[in-house]
Amino acid sequence: MTSVNLRSDNVAGVAPEVMDAIIAANHGSSPSYGSDPLTDGLNAKFGALFGRACFVQPVFTGTATNALSLSLLAPGWGAILCSETAHIHDSECGAVELQTGGAKLVPLRQSDGLIKAEVLEEALTQTRWGNTSVAPPKVLSVAQATELGTVYQPGQLAGLADLAHRFGLKFHMDGARFANAVAHLGCSPAEITCDVGIDVLSFGGTKNGCLCAEAVVCFDEALSEEVRYRARKMGQVASKMRFVSAQLHALLEDNRWLKFAGHANAMATRLSTGLSQLQNVELLHPVDANEVFVSIPEAMRSALTSEGFGFYDRGGGHVRMVTAFNTRAEDVDAFIASAARAQERGDQ
Numbered sequence: 208m209t210s211v212n213l214r215s216d217n218v219a220g221v222a223p224e225v226m227d228a229i230i231a232a233n234h235g236s237s238p239s240y241g242s243d244p245l246t247d248g249l250n251a252k253f254g255a256l257f258g259r260a261c262f263v264q265p266v267f268t269g270t271a272t273n274a275l276s277l278s279l280l281a282p283g284w285g286a287i288l289c290s291e292t293a294h295i296h297d298s299e300c301g302a303v304e305l306q307t308g309g310a311k312l313v314p315l316r317q318s319d320g321l322i323k324a325e326v327l328e329e330a331l332t333q334t335r336w337g338n339t340s341v342a343p344p345k346v347l348s349v350a351q352a353t354e355l356g357t358v359y360q361p362g363q364l365a366g367l368a369d370l371a372h373r374f375g376l377k378f379h380m381d382g383a384r385f386a387n388a389v390a391h392l393g394c395s396p397a398e399i400t401c402d403v404g405i406d407v408l409s410f411g412g413t414k415n416g417c418l419c420a421e422a423v424v425c426f427d428e429a430l431s432e433e434v435r436y437r438a439r440k441m442g443q444v445a446s447k448m449r450f451v452s453a454q455l456h457a458l459l460e461d462n463r464w465l466k467f468a469g470h471a472n473a474m475a476t477r478l479s480t481g482l483s484q485l486q487n488v489e490l491l492h493p494v495d496a497n498e499v500f501v502s503i504p505e506a507m508r509s510a511l512t513s514e515g516f517g518f519y520d521r522g523g524g525h526v527r528m529v530t531a532f533n534t535r536a537e538d539v540d541a542f543i544a545s546a547a548r549a550q551e552r553g554d555q
């Protein structure tokens with residue numbers, strides 16, 4: 208039986224180039240707890256990528272990256288505005304609340320995962336500023352790409368940033384799939400981060416071919432002291448940090464991060480194009496990055512499952528497929544063909 212698992216990009220393995228870099232770092236001894244040359248070299252590497260100085264703290268998981276990033280920006284008595292579909296809100300078990308010392312996450316209405324400027328404006332203008340009954344908004348957090356596979360245009364981010372700054376908020380970006388967003392837009396990484404006033408970026412590596420490597424990218428170098436101490440306190444400073452940093456170097460080397468993400472995006476487009484030609488299959492959100500959300504009949508879902516195709520069943524007939532750096536075109540085509548066979552048989 209076929210075994211093609213498109214449940215998540217987390218089910219993909221590690222890119223051989225990343226594994227090679229871990230092996231290459233495995234010789235002799237090296238200073239511990241992030242004092243090694245590979246970790247030290249990350250600031251210059253990311254600095255070149257964004258075209259400006261930044262401070263980079265490597266961490267192991269996306270959840271820790273978001274919690275650490277937001278702990279730098281939000282006081283425990285403040286609120287963090289995010290989308291109602293934000294991973295920080297519904298999938299991180301309160302990690303942000305814990306690490307900020309109690310900041311309140313306030314979910315905002317979204318359209319295809321995106322926060323619209325008018326929704327943010329309404330939230331900010333309706334806040335009872337100065338009333339101690341209400342946690343005042345201190346940070347706006349957006350995911351780029353979003354949890355629903357869509358991507359903010361630079362102009363949309365600039366509009367959100369204008370509003371956020373007008374009301375004194377800091378701006379955070381959950382970039383667990385940042386590479387997919389940049390690959391989709393074809394813009395420079397700076398255009399959708401520091402240029403539009405992002406203060407701290409959670410940069411994702413694991414979903415894009417790393418084993419366990421993400422990074423908190425601080426565009427304000429003054430945060431370098433606090434981020435290092437907080438990371439240590441969170442248990443996110445590996446004694447053998449060089450093996451985490453080696454992964455990030457390998458990912459950025461030779462523009463791999465964009466090549467990997469561009470491939471994943473192309474596979475998602477191929478999948479959504481094929482599936483949306485089938486009757487009874489409805490595309491639920493635009494496919495900008497590497498995630499495909501569709502509504503499909505129960506019998507088609509069962510047929511796919513019994514033929515060995517994995518996807519994430521979100522209930523109510525809605526499923527999610529996520530492609531990765533190593534998704535094969537033939538597997539995508541086989542997935543579509545399996546769904547098409549179910550349709551031809553008239554499975555209901």
Ligand SMILES: Cc1ncc(COP(=O)(O)O)c(C=O)c1O
Pocket residue numbers: 267268269270271273294295350353354381383384413
């Ligand atoms: C948008 C987004 N942010 C953050 C994370 C958290 O990553 P991790 O599972 O490594 O903690 C995920 C994981 O699925 C995600 O989709």
